[in-house]
Amino acid sequence: MTKEDVKNLWELLRVFRPNDPHLEDKTLRTAWALVLEPYSVDDVRSAVAEYFRSYKYWPDVTDIASRCPKPEKPAPTMTHWSQKEIHRVSEQLDEMLELGALMQRDYIAAGLPHPSEARNMGWTSKEWCRRCREATS
Numbered sequence: 484m485t486k487e488d489v490k491n492l493w494e495l496l497r498v499f500r501p502n503d504p505h506l507e508d509k510t511l512r513t514a515w516a517l518v519l520e521p522y523s524v525d526d527v528r529s530a531v532a533e534y535f536r537s538y539k540y541w542p543d544v545t546d547i548a549s550r551c552p553k554p555e556k557p558a559p560t561m562t563h564w565s566q567k568e569i570h571r572v573s574e575q576l577d578e579m580l581e582l583g584a585l586m587q588r589d590y591i592a593a594g595l596p597h598p599s600e601a602r603n604m605g606w607t608s609k610e611w612c613r614r615c616r617e618a619t620s
Contacts, residue, residue: 488524489516495531496541505541518544521554581612593618 484492489512497506505511519527530550534542564572590597595618596604601611 484516484519484522484524484527486513486516488527489519491524492519492527492531495528499531499535499539500541503541515544515547518548519551522548522551526551578608578612590615590618 492515493506493512496503500506522530527547530547531542533550534546538546593615595601595611595614598608598611602608606614
C-alpha cells in the first residue's frame with residue numbers, strides 16, 4: 484500500500500467511525516502507511532471489513548495487519564548494470580588477473596619496479612602490465 488492508498492483507507496474508516504478524532508491525526512496515518520506498506524489494497528480493505536464485523540471501535544493498525552495474509556517475500560533483485568559498467572568491471576578483472584600472473588614472474592630481474600612503486604611513479608596498472616609483458620617476452 485502507498486500513502487495515497489492509506490489516505491483512501493482513511494476515507495473508508497470515516498464511513499465506519501464518522502467523527503473519530505483519529506481521522507485527523509496525520510502522524511497516525513503515516514504510521515499506518517509504514518505498517519501496511521507490504522500488503523495489497525484489497526487485503527487491507529478486507530481486513531478492515533472483517534474487523535468491523537466484530538468491533539465498533541477504532542482499530543489498532545495491528546488489528547488490521549494481523550488479518551491480512553502474510554506478504555510474500557519479494558524476490559531478491561539484481562542490480563541492473565549497464566553494458567558500459569559490465570565492460571569496465573570486466574576490464575578491471577582482466578587487468579587484475581594479468582597483474583597476478585605477471586607478478587609471479589620475476590619483474591625485478593626484468594628491471595621493473597614493484598607495482599606500488601610504479602603507481603607512485605605515475606604508471607597505470609595497464610602501463611606496468613605492458614612493460615612487464617615486453618620485458619618478460
